[in-house]
Every structure is written in C-alpha cells, then in structure tokens.
Amino acid sequence: MxxxxxxxxxxxxxxxxxxxxxxxxxxxxxxxxxxxxxxxxxxxxxxxxxxxxxxxxxxxxxxxxxxxxxxxxxxxxxxxxxxxxxxxxxxxxxxxxxxxxxxxxxxxxxxxPTPETIEAELLFDADKLDAAGARGLVRLACIVGERSGRAGERYAVIDDPSASDAPAPDRPDITLLREWAAERLDRLHTQPARRLGESRRQFMDQFLDRFEREAGLDGEA
Structure with a gap:
C-alpha cells in the first residue's frame, strides 16, 4: 500500500x-x-x-x-x-x-459492542458530537425529517403535528431533539469530548428553551 x-x-x-x-x-x-x-x-x-x-x-x-x-x-x-x-x-x-x-x-x-480502543472511543464520541451544538441541531432536524416526513409533503413538520392529517406523535418533535441530544452526550467516553459536549449542550439548552417559548410549547403565547 x-x-x-x-x-x-x-x-x-x-x-x-x-x-x-x-x-x-x-x-x-x-x-x-x-x-x-x-x-x-x-x-x-x-x-x-x-x-x-x-x-x-x-x-x-x-x-x-x-x-x-x-x-x-x-x-x-x-x-x-x-x-x-x-x-x-x-x-x-x-x-x-x-x-x-x-x-x-x-x-x-x-x-x-463497547468501544475497546481509544480510536473506537474517539470515533464514537465524534459521531455523537455531530448531533450536538448549532450544526448538530440542524442535523437532528434532518433526522426528524427522515423519520416523520409525510408522503407528498415537501418538508417535515417539526413543531406543529396538527398541520398534517397523520396521527400526532406522543410528544412534540422538539422534545425528541432534546432527548436524542442528551442520550448521545451522556454517553461520551473521552474527557476532550465531554468538554466539547458540555459547551454544545449549553448552547442547545438555550436555543431549545427559546424555540419552546416561540412555538408556545411551554404555555406562553
């Protein structure tokens, strides 16, 4: 080679x-x-x-x-x-x-399997970090779109399932974004990844809090 x-x-x-x-x-x-x-x-x-x-x-x-x-x-x-x-x-x-x-x-x-080498841990961590932070939010929304887009619609519904005739999900898609990001960040292996993950988590918390206020999901107009 x-x-x-x-x-x-x-x-x-x-x-x-x-x-x-x-x-x-x-x-x-x-x-x-x-x-x-x-x-x-x-x-x-x-x-x-x-x-x-x-x-x-x-x-x-x-x-x-x-x-x-x-x-x-x-x-x-x-x-x-x-x-x-x-x-x-x-x-x-x-x-x-x-x-x-x-x-x-x-x-x-x-x-x-559980990562057993430092290279495997780092790949796992980097992959999960791509679902966190500003870019990660866009990527998670793409994943939601892949899973919840309705046939015949150009865009997936993120915050208002009533816009579609399809059955409403158990909870708003914004909650899925929170849960998916947290699930990934909570499982990071390496210290450098956890440091970066914490920074990205803080940004996402701030963004999603505002998203919920604007969408009225927390009871505010």
Missing amino acids: TQELGPLARELSVSYYEDALPAHDQFHARRVRDVALRLARECDAAVDEDVLAAAAWLHDIGRPRERVGDIDDHDAWGATRAVELLEAEGVAPEHAAAVEHCIRAHSIRSSS
Missing part, C-alpha cells in the same frame, strides 16, 4: 454515500473525521490517527442500504465491507481490523 490510510478510505467511501440523506452523508463523515482528529490531539493517550480517520470516513457507508431495507444493521455490514475494501487495497490486516472494530462500536444501539 502506497497511499495513506485516511485519504484511501475517503476515496473508497465516496460512492457509498451517493444515495445518502443529509444526516448521514459524506459531509457528516468529514465532520466526524475532523472532530475525531481534534479530540485525538487533546488526548493524553497515543492515538493511531490513520486508523481513526479511515474509520470516520467509512463508518456510515451502510446507512443508505439500511434506510431502504437492503440490510438490517449498517454497523455490522459497514464494518465487514470496510475490511474487504481496505484489504483489497493492500492494507495490513491489523489496521483493517482496527478500523473494523471502530465501525462496529460507533453506534448507541444496544446491539453495538
């Missing part, structure tokens, strides 16, 4: 994101890569940044297939496919295996 692992993984990943929706596209992968490397440089532990960058680029390559029902678990499928892609390019098996573990352990699903 003559090419660095991170750039190679980026090239290998691009075609898999062609049908991705905005919340899990190649730009999400790039943001996760950037934040993961930032966190790595703030860690006391030694980090293999090549493995980390490669795992970030490849971690969601299975998302488009999972979304349309072609596969059941994008973590497991993506991890296996990543190894196949990397080894076909001459990447050493130990490096491919390190990337594989990062991808398998990056999800908050109960079926996902």
